[in-house]
Amino acid sequence: MGRTTPSAATSDSFGPDLDDTGCPILHVDMDAFFASVEIARRPALRGKPVVVGGLGPRGVVSAASYEARPYGVNSAMPMAVARKRCPHAVFLHPDGREYSRVSKSVMAIFAEYTPLVEKLSVDEAFLDVGGSARLFGSARAIAAExxxxxxxxxxITCTVGVAATKFIAKLASTQAKPDGLAVVPRDRILGFLHPLPITALWGVGEKTAAVLRRLGLETVADIAHATQRQLESAVGKASSAHLYALANGLDPRSVETTRVDKSVSAEVTFDADVADADELRKTVLRLSRQVAARARKAAVTGRTVAVKIRYSDFTTLSRSRTLIEPTDLAKEVYTVAAELVTANVTRPVRLIGVRLEGLADSGGRGWQPTLDSPEHGWRDVERAIDTLSDRYGSRIVRPASLLEEEVKDR
Structure with a gap:
């Protein structure tokens, strides 16, 4: 398993065999994760362009194998565009349960080498292996293993960047993709970093990049050598300090083993715009159940319920309401979300989303019941549903209204 040739940084600035002294941080990123998992369980797909995502007319690409990418197919693009660019690809619907299973197993591998694992997503994590040398060898050796x-x-394959900081480790893995291993020695950080384009810096999107380019700033080196006045005039005081630090290879952040998400959400894009109030209500119910189940699984509760409404012209509304008490119950999320949708939908809807915000750790503790509440209620019901869903699948128990809809469709 080798390494691709870097396109911007010079090849002698990083590589799989360079000195990793003082480089305890690993950034591990699965290669085209969803597509790779599908190929691994369907070996006949190996070598073919594979695209995973929503298969409806408004579906979005979740992952594309590297065989599909030369045709201009990438994640987050409309599936309709992907089909036009690569009509001979194999198009598959995502299998979240299988991706979650593989992700958990991969993260368990990471945890065998260090307890300091910061999971960024199902297919990406930072590891601090600074204390693992006695048991497992150098950072580079751990990455290879x-x-x-x-x-x-x-x-499936993964790419690993090894460096002194999180920022440089992530850049190294990006440069080494796919199926690569790259080490950026501590004394070569600037040699690796400075030739890169300004968009390599965290926080520099296309709009910010356009502003910086108007000042003649094209590379990371240009940012590192710019004056404070130049940067502040372009992006403001706080952002200029952030960019200047990164451009000089400074990133004091440590690997965080506890990470609390800001929100839990679920959304759906309809194949055709929906105006029917009953269909919208059932969709909100399904989304509320997904959001609440995810919150309970993460052992968090939220104080604010929000909805996202998008129309065919891509006009998007967000509306929210803060609860008196935090919740992780679908019944309570749905009650508020349905009211927000009913009050704010004025024409056929392209997309609808439900979100639970203001999350806090529930700690798995029981609720303090009010004097007039029953001894057993909705919380017991929904936790029982969680147990059944984990064992038999999410469709095993559903509200009668959603079951009736499925029978009607059949």
């Missing part, structure tokens, strides 16, 4: 094990146990 992780790559070998992930491939051997799951038939």
């Amino acid at each position: 992780i790559r070998t094990r992930v491939h051997a146990e799951h038939g």
